[in-house]
Amino acid sequence: MSLAASGQTPAASPQAASAPPAHYILEEYRLAPGDELSINFPNNAELNHVGPVGPDGRVPIPLLGNVLLAGDTSTQAASVIANALRDAGIAANAVPDITIVRYGTTVYVGGQVKSPGAIQLASGMDVLQAIIAAGGMMDTARTGQVAIIRRTSDNHANVFYVSVKDYTKGRPNAAIATLEPRDVVFVPRSKITEVDMWVDEYINKTIPFSRSLGYSFGNYPVTTVAK
Template identity: 30%
Template sequence: MRIKPLLLATVLGLAALGAQAQTAAARPAAPAAAVSPEYRLGSGDVIRIMVYQNPDLTLETRVSETGVISFPLLGNVRIGGLGVTAAEKLIADGLKNGNFVKSPQVTLTLLQVKGNQASVLGQVNRPGRYPIETADMRLTDLLANAGGVATTGGDMLVLSGMRNGKPFRTEIDLPNVFSADQNRANDVLIQNGDVLWVDRAPLVYIYGEVQRPGPFRLERGMTLMQALAAGGGLNQRGTERGIRVHRKAADGRVQVVQPTMDESLRDGDVVYVKESLF
């Protein structure tokens, strides 16, 4: 009679374990941590290679145009296109298989990046070519290297290059990169040979009876009233009834329109404020 309570407890214990197993199986697996891709060595990169406890094998060299270096005891070693870790392993395996070093510990340090570069052109503070020092370099990183968008630059950027052997071109709306949803896809990964173009900001031109005539940056959604305010407003001779906007149509012809004060302007609009007759 004493066996029954023990048997019942065992059955209940097994049932509990089974329920826990089902719960664990139903629970979604934790997402794996994202691993950043490693920088790949390119022609022109300056590197230092050291082998632990073998100072005579220390080498500072530049990767050739064909991606090859000349390493002591091994001769020519092709490391172009390899990540740093893979290049270290390739040299270590060569030393071990050749019976030069029993258990080689190879360290490769990148001293100067020349093989992987991207260009920034247009309306930035420091246009030029910049090294891609990390494999996960983003558009915002490249733009920061160039000193950011200049005051004359616009929000629309164009990134061109090659992806998977095919020409690549995409337009990027810079404010969307920093939107509330923080969509990382908008912050494009930069690859070797990419060219980032920052176009000028859209402009409107105001002349006539205003305080400060001239060209003005067209902000998003800027209305006629806001543009006139940027020009200091109408002077004593100006009149709202005499405002005309000269706008280029799709066929290239210039049309004269009379928008309302809350109507949005377009890039290239010319606002003319006439003189009041009274």
């Protein structure tokens, strides 16, 4: 599930202009209790399983029993299951395909939406779908620059912007971002500076951050904030 995007950093100085493009690499998602999984074995259908990761982080695999998967990426979890099946003498080369059907976590939608708050994150949910789940945007919303605030495991945060307006109008090269657990979607009122005010109010005052150089995430401008 890793994503990578790069863009050129602002040419604030000759030294900055000669610096290599910044890279924004998202970590592969790690399974957590409550995540609903679809585990399919192309050559061993009797082992197929659909269900949630239990509160103890384990998943019941037919013929095998409960396997601890919480904390693993989908790739790591597939390897754990394959190795357990082989070690138990059940299947020598059964490699599962793991799909997260529904996340057990939430995303948060705030700003100029009708019902701000936490919503259940479905697999593949994008920004527009999350906004619709939050009641849709108010007439005062700035649809051209919706902010997504994404935290990483090492206590960094990244802010990037998407244009819901361009996407809904079907404009060429318009893109919409797929959300990840614990993302925050913020719909500004009229000017994008409101996002900065919101970040200062609700993030900086809770966990101090300082801004670094901006760059791009695909088609989206990015501001990185770090401790």
